[in-house]
Amino acid sequence: MSIWDRLFGSRNQTSSAVAKERLQLVLVHDRVKLSPELIEQLKTEIIAVISKHVQIDEQNMEIEFTNGKGFQKLRADIPILGSRDGATTRRVR
Amino acid sequence: MSNGSAPAPTNGAKPATVNGRVITITSGKGGVGKTTTTANIGVALALQGKRVCCIDADIGLRNLDVVMGLENRIVYDIVDIVEGRARLRQAMIKDKRLPELYLIPAAQTRDKSAVSPEQMQSLCADLKKDMDFVLVDSPAGIEQGFKNAIAGADEVLIVTTPEVSAVRDADRIIGLCEAAEKGVPRLIINRIRPSMVRRGDMLSVEDVLEILAIDLVGIVPDDEAIIVTTNRGAPAAMDAHSQAGQAYRNIAARLTGHEVPLMVLKENDGFFQRIGRLFKQ
Numbered sequence: 001m002s003i004w005d006r007l008f009g010s011r012n013q014t015s016s017a018v019a020k021e022r023l024q025l026v027l028v029h030d031r032v033k034l035s036p037e038l039i040e041q042l043k044t045e046i047i048a049v050i051s052k053h054v055q056i057d058e059q060n061m062e063i064e065f066t067n068g069k070g071f072q073k074l075r076a077d078i079p080i081l082g083s084r085d086g087a088t089t090r091r092v093r
Numbered sequence: 094m095s096n097g098s099a100p101a102p103t104n105g106a107k108p109a110t111v112n113g114r115v116i117t118i119t120s121g122k123g124g125v126g127k128t129t130t131t132a133n134i135g136v137a138l139a140l141q142g143k144r145v146c147c148i149d150a151d152i153g154l155r156n157l158d159v160v161m162g163l164e165n166r167i168v169y170d171i172v173d174i175v176e177g178r179a180r181l182r183q184a185m186i187k188d189k190r191l192p193e194l195y196l197i198p199a200a201q202t203r204d205k206s207a208v209s210p211e212q213m214q215s216l217c218a219d220l221k222k223d224m225d226f227v228l229v230d231s232p233a234g235i236e237q238g239f240k241n242a243i244a245g246a247d248e249v250l251i252v253t254t255p256e257v258s259a260v261r262d263a264d265r266i267i268g269l270c271e272a273a274e275k276g277v278p279r280l281i282i283n284r285i286r287p288s289m290v291r292r293g294d295m296l297s298v299e300d301v302l303e304i305l306a307i308d309l310v311g312i313v314p315d316d317e318a319i320i321v322t323t324n325r326g327a328p329a330a331m332d333a334h335s336q337a338g339q340a341y342r343n344i345a346a347r348l349t350g351h352e353v354p355l356m357v358l359k360e361n362d363g364f365f366q367r368i369g370r371l372f373k374q
Contacts, residue, residue, distance in 0.1 A: 014293025019257050020300050026257075027264050027304065 028065045039063060046076065055081040113144075113221030116228050116348070117246035119270075119278075121262030123233030125254045126283040129319060129328075131230035132160040133338070136330040137345030139194035143225040146185060148216070149199035150242040151232035152207055158198045162326020163188060172200035175212040181219055190331070195224075205237040210244035217245025226348075235269060243270065249278035250310060255285060255296035264305055279308045281344065284315040287358040298355075311344035313337050314358045 013021075029035070034042075043063045050056055057079035066075050118131045128151075135147040148171065149157035158164040166186050169179035174197070188194040197216075200207060220227045231242030243249060249270045253263040263280070270278045282301055289295035298312055318335035322328055329338035330345075336359060343353045 016290070016293050016296050016300065019296055020304070023257050023260055023296075023304055026261060030261065030265060031268070 032065065034065070039065075046078075050078060054083055057081050113224045114226055115217045115221055115245050115247045116226065116250055117150075117231055117243050117248070117275075118228060118250050118252060119231035119239060119242060119266055120233065120252045120259070121235065121266040122253075122259045125252050125259050126313070126319075127233070127252050128156050128160050128230050129323065130250075130252050130281060130283065130313075130341070131157060131228050132328045133330040133341035134345055134348070135161070135194055135226075135228050136188075136191065136328045137342045138226050138228075138348065139188070139191040140330065140342065141345060141349060142192065143349070144193040144223065145226045145228065146195040146197060146220050146224045147228045147230065148197045148220075150208075150213070150229050151238060152199045153201065153204045154232065155199035155201045157230045158186075158196060159326060160323055161188065161196055161328060163196050163198075164326070167198050170198045170200040171216070172203050172207045174216065175208050181216075190327075205232070205241065208241055210241050213241045213244040215245075235265065239266075239269075240273075243273055243275055246275055249275050250281055251278045251307075252281045252283050253301065253305075254283050255290070255298075255301055257296075260296070260301055260304060267305065267307060277307055279310045280305060281311050281313065282309070283313045285312055285358060286315045288360045291360070309355075310347050311340060312355060312358070313340040313344075314356075 043061070046063070047056065047058055047061065060079050062075075062077040064075055066073055116134075118127050118134070120127050128149075131147055135145050138145045147157060147161070149155055150171070151157070152172065155170075158167060163186050169184035171184070173179040174181055174184050184197055185195040186198065188196065217227055217229070227245075229242050229246060232238035251263050251266055251270075253259045267278055270276070280302070282298055285298065286295055290297045298309070302309060314336050316329070316335055316337035318329050318332060319337050322332055322335065322338075328341075329335045330341040332338045336356075340356055343356060346353045
């Protein structure tokens, strides 16, 4: 971090903050032993199960691993378009 | 097993009939300072009057002998012991500078498969009958050599540096130690450069601890004295003036149940030091 950045503040993070963030992310994946391919597979299977009952917006669906406080969590954000027989549009998590 | 900052003398694993403790020093990643750490903790414990035997478990890439300065005295090695060509005592090289410090060197011309985890276990079990501490210097990696190195361990110490790759590998090794039922290892953070940490260009001790979430046994500064003392084959822990040497003596003290505060690392490339160096040139 240069003197300039320190005097006037910088939008750039320090390299140690970047390192910490990258580490935390990579460890989430290492610890649960799930590769990106496996997550993709998980996603397809989740879609299949949920689609049996409700209509979902597959394009805008997101599944990711994040860090909770002392644990890892799988976060799925699945927009629902409506029930199988076509009703309201509502976003639930 | 993690019991706050004060390390208990025998940290959980195996009390009962034995009095010595087998401690394996490992890291996953290579080049983070396992061998230097093993040699220095060995020396520092011996300075306390403990009976210490260091084992080089890095078969094929022997190095603990040169770091300890004992390379000219090797007659037998660890493979000679397990294959019955030498008795245990014959293969133990005594460091004459200290009252009770020994080295069992690795074989240089064999590979990891020359020793099995069972053989390693029985070697450690024999040694701790006569020693207060048996320190096993593990090879890098997570394969056979690592498995051999932790086979006889009562405790594991993990060495890491404040770098993404080293911390990531340390995390992996922690998982493997737990899977091998060696308890939760404790951590040594090596090669810290306080001025870089202050600038925000190096992970801090707190960052690393937050990520790995295990107990710390010590921090070691990045100190030129390590290279100089390794050049001479006289580990820094023997040198009363080096900061890293003091850090290793502190770690040894914590291993023997003393409560020693973490050392405050001196910045050796601060403003005045830089000005000073300018004038020296």
